[in-house]
Amino acid sequence: MTDYLDRIGAGKILLSKEPFSFDWTPPSLVGREKELMEIASIFIGIDNPNVSARVTIMGPVGSGKTVLAKRFSDDLIKKLEGRRKIVSIHINCRNYSRTSQVLHQIAMKLDPRHPERGFSAGEIIHTIRRNLNSHNIHLILILDEVDVLIRKDSSDLIYRLLRIDEGQNDKGYLSLILISQELSLMNRFEAAIISRLGMSNVLKLEPYDENQLIGIAKQRALLACKSGSVNEDILSKIGRYSAVSGDARMCIELLEGGIRRAEMNGMDEVRIEDIEPSQFRESSVEPSQIDGLLEHQKLVLLGICRRLKKKDNLFSGDAKKLYILVCEEYGVKAKGHTTFLKYLKSLEIEGLIDTETVNSNTGRGRTQNITMSNSSPAELENRIEKVLSRY
Numbered sequence: 603m604t605d606y607l608d609r610i611g612a613g614k615i616l617l618s619k620e621p622f623s624f625d626w627t628p629p630s631l632v633g634r635e636k637e638l639m640e641i642a643s644i645f646i647g648i649d650n651p652n653v654s655a656r657v658t659i660m661g662p663v664g665s666g667k668t669v670l671a672k673r674f675s676d677d678l679i680k681k682l683e684g685r686r687k688i689v690s691i692h693i694n695c696r697n698y699s700r701t702s703q704v705l706h707q708i709a710m711k712l713d714p715r716h717p718e719r720g721f722s723a724g725e726i727i728h729t730i731r732r733n734l735n736s737h738n739i740h741l742i743l744i745l746d747e748v749d750v751l752i753r754k755d756s757s758d759l760i761y762r763l764l765r766i767d768e769g770q771n772d773k774g775y776l777s778l779i780l781i782s783q784e785l786s787l788m789n790r791f792e793a794a795i796i797s798r799l800g801m802s803n804v805l806k807l808e809p810y811d812e813n814q815l816i817g818i819a820k821q822r823a824l825l826a827c828k829s830g831s832v833n834e835d836i837l838s839k840i841g842r843y844s845a846v847s848g849d850a851r852m853c854i855e856l857l858e859g860g861i862r863r864a865e866m867n868g869m870d871e872v873r874i875e876d877i878e879p880s881q882f883r884e885s886s887v888e889p890s891q892i893d894g895l896l897e898h899q900k901l902v903l904l905g906i907c908r909r910l911k912k913k914d915n916l917f918s919g920d921a922k923k924l925y926i927l928v929c930e931e932y933g934v935k936a937k938g939h940t941t942f943l944k945y946l947k948s949l950e951i952e953g954l955i956d957t958e959t960v961n962s963n964t965g966r967g968r969t970q971n972i973t974m975s976n977s978s979p980a981e982l983e984n985r986i987e988k989v990l991s992r993y
């Protein structure tokens with residue numbers, strides 16, 4: 603009776619879940635060579651005692667802020683092994699949004715025996731400094747989503763932390779990596795803090811482009827999956843879908859979801875229809891948008907959806923043939939070519955499909971390559987069929 607559990611851990615595709623866990627850091631970053639160089643240049647001299655650095659990383663969700671900070675600090679620690687003892691602590695201020703909580707976390711990570719309560723902020727800072735000093739440790743403190751903390755507690759903590767490093771004999775204890783999505787973060791700081799942080803030390807991350815996202819998905823697939831179980835078509839679909847937002851998290855979730863769906867169906871390979879973006883698409887295409895289309899727009903779109911459920915793209919010539927078939931199925935007369943093209947254009951304007959003019963591969967002229975990055979073809983198909991059956 604428990605056959606239904608057999609698929610759990612059958613591992614037909616997935617070899618290791620690890621690369622999909624939220625705090626896993628990939629061994630190398632895809633497409634962030636320049637940014638890594640930049641952060642390294644801000645940390646120049648860090649192999650010497652008395653030297654510390656400060657950097658602020660900004661960028662939209664999924665642009666790799668957290669992973670960049672973690673990869674860099676881990677690499678640095680390794681590189682300086684035997685030369686300077688460096689410890690990194692990553693704190694997400696969404697989880698610890700008060701100065702006292704953050705300080706407590708730092709003290710505890712440096713010394714797990716640090717007592718739970720009963721100390722003022724000043725006392726904890728003193729303990730932290732003493733601890734770093736006596737063990738001769740340089741701390742890289744990563745304050746992630748720091749805007750949450752600053753909104754709650756203003757910039758008091760940052761100010762105090764910067765002071766750790768400013769006593770006469772107290773130089774070089776602490777490097778600070780601040781991370782924020784909010785580009786106006788700097789405006790919230792007082793001038794005194796801005797000058798200490800250094801306005802020039804702001805690293806802005808751009809959203810990823812399609813190729814970078816394909817690279818990121820590919821890296822995960824290679825590390826997590828059986829070889830050959832995720833082919834290039836799958837990766838490019840993931841890249842195309844996630845390129846709308848440039849969000850690496852979405853790209854990895856699409857891959858993971860696809861693997862789960864394929865394994866659930868007992869497959870040993872991810873299929874193109876397993877990559878389902880619908881759950882991320884709240885904001886773009888609503889299936890209810892279908893209801894407002896003209897009858898023949900629906901028929902054109904239905905043909906396209908049926909093909910895109912199985913394939914990544916199709917050409918306008920095929921879309922026309924599919925449209926004619928759909929018309930036969932519903933017993934209506936197909937419109938002529940010009941009208942068909944007009945409908946195709948209108949579907950694009952509605953944001954339901956994407957088209958791109960390309961050279962025809964059957965020789966003469968140009969054709970249109972049709973894809974769908976804002977919605978799930980299966981979901982739309984469903985909706986269209988329901989609406990059409992009401993006529």
Ligand SMILES: Nc1ncnc2c1ncn2[C@@H]1O[C@H](COP(=O)(O)OP(=O)(O)O)[C@@H](O)[C@H]1O
Nearest residue numbers: 628631632634663664665666667668669850851
């Ligand atoms: N350049 C990259 N190479 C490999 N994986 C990446 C890269 N950038 C982001 N990722 C992965 O994408 C996901 C989101 O990245 P993250 O650093 O959490 O983004 P952010 O902090 O900007 O929201 C994580 O799983 C991360 O490991």
Ligand SMILES: [Mg+2]
Nearest residue numbers: 667668669746
């Ligand atoms: Mg992050």
